[in-house]
Each structure stands twice: as structure tokens, then as C-alpha cells.
Amino acid sequence: MNSPWLNVPLADYEGHMALPGIEQAQLLSDIFSSALAQFSPRSVAVIGCAGGNGFDRIPPAISRVVGVDLNPRFVAETEARFKDKISNLELMVGDIQSHEVAFAPVDLIFLGLVLEYVNVESVIPRMPSMLTASGHMVTVLQLPTVGDQQVSPSPFTSVQPLGEVIHLVPPVRLQSSAEAQGFVQLESRNVVSKGGKQFQVQVFAMPPNPAVNTDAAR
Structure with missing residues (x-):
């Protein structure tokens, strides 16, 4: 795969996301932390985990953490940072669009600013x-901002080629797409970063199975 994500050093990506006026790393960490508090999952998967942004906010009660990223250097750094802090950490390198990337079911899947770089109808x-x-699926989508580039200008030039492959959803x-798979949207809210860009947070779940009518079986 010849993806520009493979050419971005983690230090550049994290530096870009943390820049004053962008500050999207903190935004994603806050949304992730809020989802953990809201749903109290026992297991969680972060698709597009980068260097483990937000992993420091995972409570000990969560017994299993899955991280997936396309960039092997990102995954290696996540392992170095959190292997001694998260006891049951499963990390994998690969494209979530590929059937080669799969994991046992978790209670919460988090996709923060990932769907802009994949085929939604495949993922x-x-x-x-x-x-x-x-379980619940929590997504964060970047929304169009009038007059702004989709990938904000920054001194970290390695991230600029991402602007050629990003497609806002x-x-x-x-x-x-989610409802076509049986999901129900539970929540959809707009958030604004300190840099002024707008994002949509959506929460999905599968409807509960109909209760069995035990009286009818008697």
C-alpha cells in the first residue's frame, strides 16, 4: 500500500495535532474519555490509534484494549509507551478496510478522524x-469549514500530503451506512476545536434482541 500515512513521522503528526490553533489531539482524547465514562466498557478498540492518544485516560477497569493503525512505526511507539501500563494490550498493523485486520468483539469501538481516509461503505x-x-461505536467526523483547508497548514510539512487523500464524510x-448494517444512531452532536474547525460526534449501537415471551411457551 502506498499511503501518505506511511511517510508521516509520529513526532510530526503529534506535533501537528497539538499545535495551538489546531489542538485536535486534546479534542479527540476528551471525546474518547467522555465515551469511556458514558458507557463503562470492559473492552475497547481504537481504530487509527496513532501513538496511543487518549490511552492514558483508559481506566484500570477496562480489561482489554485493542489498537489498530496503518503505520507500523505508530504502533511500535504505542507499544513502547503503554505495554507496561495496560495489561491486556492488543496492537495490530494494517488497514481496517482489509479482512486481514480483525479482532474479537469489544464493548466500544472508537473511530476518531479515521473515516475520512477510508471507504466508509467498506469499513x-x-x-x-x-x-x-x-456494544457501542463512537465516531468523530471532520466537517467542512468555510475558507479553511481540510488539513490545516503547519510547520510539519510531512502531514500536508494527507490533504490529497482526505475525503470529508x-x-x-x-x-x-451504519443503519444499513442494523445500527441505531443514539446521539449526534457538533463540537468545535479551539482552532475553530467543526466536528460531528456520532454514537451507534445495535438494537437489543426482542425479549422472549416465556408466557407463550408455557
């Missing part, structure tokens, strides 16, 4: 098999 159908029956398109 979302794979999510139900990797989610427990009562309308929240309604994501909702439609």
Missing part, C-alpha cells in the same frame, strides 16, 4: 462482527 459493514451485542452518509 462500517465490518464493525458489527467486532462489537459485542450491547457527511454525517448523514455515515448514519445511512
Whole structure:
């Protein structure tokens, strides 16, 4: 695979995401932490884990953490940072669009600013098999901002080629794709970064199975 993501040093990516006026790393960490507090999952998967942004906010009660990223250097750094802090850490290198990347079901899947770089209609159908029956999928999409580039200018020039492959995903398109797989959208809210860019946070779940009518079986 010849993806520009493979050419971005982690230090450049993290430096770019943390720049004053961008500050998207903190935004994603906050959204992730909020989802953990809201749903209290026992297991979680972060697709596009980069260097483990937000992993420091995972509580000890979570017994299993899965991290997936396309860039092997990102995954190696995540392992170095968290292998001694998270007891059951599963890390894998690969493209979430590929069936070669799969993991046992978790209670929460987090996709923060990932769907802009993949085919949504290829990725979302794979999510139900990797989610427990009562689990949740939390996504963060970048929204169009009038007058702004999709990838903000910064001194970290290695991230600029990402602007050639990013494709913003309308929240309604994501909702439609998720609902086609049986998901129900529980929440959709707009958030604004300190840099002024807008993002949409959406929460999905599978509907509960109909209760068995035990009286009818008697």
C-alpha cells in the first residue's frame, strides 16, 4: 500500500495535532474519555490509534484494549509507551478496510478522524462482527469549514500530503451506512476545536434482541 500515512513521522503528526490553533489531539482524547465514562466498557478498540492518544485516560477497569493503525512505526511507539501500563494490550498493523485486520468483539469501538481516509461503505459493514451485542461505536467526523483547508497548514510539512487523500464524510452518509448494517444512531452532536474547525460526534449501537415471551411457551 502506498499511503501518505506511511511517510508521516509520529513526532510530526503529534506535533501537528497539538499545535495551538489546531489542538485536535486534546479534542479527540476528551471525546474518547467522555465515551469511556458514558458507557463503562470492559473492552475497547481504537481504530487509527496513532501513538496511543487518549490511552492514558483508559481506566484500570477496562480489561482489554485493542489498537489498530496503518503505520507500523505508530504502533511500535504505542507499544513502547503503554505495554507496561495496560495489561491486556492488543496492537495490530494494517488497514481496517482489509479482512486481514480483525479482532474479537469489544464493548466500544472508537473511530476518531479515521473515516475520512477510508471507504466508509467498506469499513462500517465490518464493525458489527467486532462489537459485542450491547456494544457501542463512537465516531468523530471532520466537517467542512468555510475558507479553511481540510488539513490545516503547519510547520510539519510531512502531514500536508494527507490533504490529497482526505475525503470529508457527511454525517448523514455515515448514519445511512451504519443503519444499513442494523445500527441505531443514539446521539449526534457538533463540537468545535479551539482552532475553530467543526466536528460531528456520532454514537451507534445495535438494537437489543426482542425479549422472549416465556408466557407463550408455557
